[in-house]
Amino acid sequence: MPVFREAPGKAPAWCELECFEILRLGPGETRQLERRGKKEKLIVCEGQCTLQLGERTMPGPQGTNADLEPDENSFVMLDVAEPVVAVRMSGRWGDDVGGSGLFSVAANAPPPENDTPYDYVKTTSFDNHYHDCDEYWIFYEGRGVAYSEGKRYEVVPGDCVATGAGFNHDFPEVDEGPMRAVYFETTMERQKRYGHMHEPPLHQDRGRTVPRLSKKRPKGFLRSSWTKLGTVTYCFSSAFFVARSPPQATDAAAASAVAQKIGNCP
């Protein structure tokens, strides 16, 4: 069962995402985050701040997706001009990852056409799919119902749904929304195809056991076109959007760190 909460030691042993943290900062606050994993990623979900990664400094608007370099040991969040929500992730993922970013799912949207068959109620436009990599959904706003590896989970802010490569997942219900989350598709494996797979699920058995979680609630999503507004690229559709930040850094090195491999939506 693939749902766990933030804080070290909560993730199942198979997860490359070893722990995560949802950060909420008000204007004037600063926060220093020391490295705790082999790999470190921070995504700004809401608001605006400045980020320091080691010796580098870069703007941190909504959608900023930044990774620590191997020789950098901390993130610092400062110059919070408006309330910031950010998700910090620590773990041991590889260099060839599927992608990461923000997504949101709205309630009461028409289910997608030609969706992979499912046997549950769906009131969102999210598609039932799987990947050639593990995927993590970290929720920071809203409530809804997620399906992963054949099980139903009511999810709330602070929950992380972890889905193994080859296993279907879906977000068919939003109870209180929109549901907003970070997605992270980690190391590519199997056939290393990017994006959503909709062929008959493979359901390989990796013997994974995930500890039960806390509260529950659902979500939903949908897909559409990508549109660039200012410095952020949005994926719009009637039920959800995904925002991916382009390089926001003030120099080439920082820009390189911020630029992320873009995978397909969540």
Ligand SMILES: [Fe+2]
């Ligand atoms: Fe996915």
